[in-house]
Amino acid sequence: MPDIYLDNNATTKVDSAVVDVMIPYFTEQFGNPSSIHKFADGVARGIKHARSQVQQLIGAEHDSEIIFTSCGTESDSTAILSAIKAQPNKKEIITTMVEHPAILNLCEHLEKEGYTIHRLPVDKCGRLNLEAYKKLLSDQVAIVSVMWANNETGTIFPVVEMAEMANEAGVMFHTDAVQAVGKIPMMLKDTKIDMLSISGHKLHAPKGIGVLYLRRGTRYRPMLRGGHQERGRRAGTENSASIVGLGKACELALEFMEYENIQVKAMRDRLEQGIVEQIPHCFITGDLENRLPNTTDIAFEYIEGESILMLLNKAGIAASSGSACTSGSLEPSHVMRAMQIPYTAAHGTIRFSFSRYNTMSEVDEVLKVMPGIAATLRKLSPYWDGNGPVANPEQAFQPVYA
Amino acid sequence: MWDYSEKVKDHFFNPKNAGAVAGANAIGEVGSISCGDALRLTLKVNEDTEVIEEAGFQTFGCGSAIASSSVLTEIIKGMTLDDALKVSNQDIAQELDGLPPEKMHCSVMGREALQAAVANYRGEEWKDDHEEGALICKCFAIDAVMIEEMVWANKLRTVEDVTNFTKAGGGCAACHEDIENILERVLKERGESFNPDAAPIETPVVAEKKPLTNLQRIKKIEAVLDSLRPQLMADGGDVELVEVVENTAYVNMTGACNGCQMAAMTIAGIQQRLMEVLGEFIKVVPASQMPKLVTIQEASHA
């Protein structure tokens, strides 16, 4: 069986239809869209078309609300820095403990510069407390930034409702929707979301292209100033081929929206049910009722994620882990810690993330090898004895900790 | 995925001596709470000869933690306890054809489990003396705790100081912002503020017009060695001043430093530092090369 790719939340394969529409922008229409000659005259049109394709996917009211950027991270940074530049008197930011580093590390940096950062905690299922959120909203808050869906667990936050609440309090609302766009339907014009980040490579467009949705009328300060591109809101010669590719990818995502939420979800469900049934002592993390259709994050107790990934990789299966060791940091993922998953489980979390390219027979293949992998590693584990965890694992094995 | 050597992969996919040794009489259990790795090492030691006859491991950890445990059991089988204690984490890493800097702590865990097991056999209590922090300098594998200790111990003020004392930041320089953050924090606690343009800390040198007396020299050398000690100990080694004859300091390198390839580099580093601080030529020589016949009297009369 060819290798099985179940790491689509990390990045996706570029759809061949996307590649096809991009090629002419490298070879024929390579001109600068600002130029006035035949190498360029189709470029501006291509970009305009892409803008409307993105607009369709997210249900924006105007195509001019779409600003092309270089990646999801740039969109996130632009949104937050714009909000604080435009409102210099507001010194607070509300976000969550489980955001992507693109938000968290920027906020940590701003904290050093004197901003107060409110990081909303989550419960054991990864859910936010909206009462606590409401209490934090005030005229001191420059911006709320809450992800639409979590990259590790797929948990969906009620951002539409949270944007309404922010709007009522007169506070700007941004959402990092990098994992949500293309996987769940959205209609931004019916919401109070002011800004939203997209990253192309999560929905079968190339890496290095992103979008910042900016609601018309939202006060804005560009991060990159220079030429007049993107109406002066993001200077720099357009990445025309990737923009056109992203447009196509958005069109396809809209076309496959139902497929994603029925067939892709069915594969995900079968995988996680199969695993939980066959393998003792593992559980699914996150808010099971409110999740992306393509993501499952499973904690395998008493074994460690990187070891699991290495054995999966040997079996030709690609997934990812929230363990410390895969990232080179010493701590398991901040998302697992925020949900208070015990260390012995947090280090053994594996995320399987699907796309429309996966098949049910791939699911069956994973189900065939996964129980053996868990058993092999548990045989090595000091927390495991024969067919189950040692009695009272925390007492039976008490290493001296550094 | 990490760039693991073939040996690491081999020990991971085909671990040696996995599982607990039945009837073990030496058990070491260590772990790193933050990193999540944990290891139980069980040994069967011959009570007459103190030779390790069997060794087994149980590890909760990543690929390199399992590989380090596996190779450790292979290394120590057949050794006496005393010889086994000389196995350093660098030995473990070397046997695996190297580990990525982020993964060196896996080999440290192996060495600690061994020490803990020997202590357990001898009825002693083993205490871990090194604390591990987030990796800051990836070029030289220096962590935050190490840098912080050195900043405190030597009153360092700038990134350059930190590089001079710990090597951290002396490679690709990408970690300079992180080092500045540590400096900012420690300096604040010390009631100072961080100034990137501050002069490098003075190494109290030059001004010494008069040549040092031998006693002064010894005291100063000891002080320098003390200031370098945390770093050596973090690498699993130590240094002991055995004798000073004129401008030659004889030292004993112990632990990981002893006999490892790094010893020459470490000795050169110590010598460099001594010369900077004492402001005179100092030669550092392993005590093993000390001329046996030279007594103190003879030396001072020479």
Ligand SMILES: Cc1ncc(COP(=O)(O)O)c(C=O)c1O
């Ligand atoms: C939730 C989330 N936000 C932001 C990003 C960063 O996107 P990019 O890689 O395009 O900068 C990612 C991707 O890893 C993500 O999952």
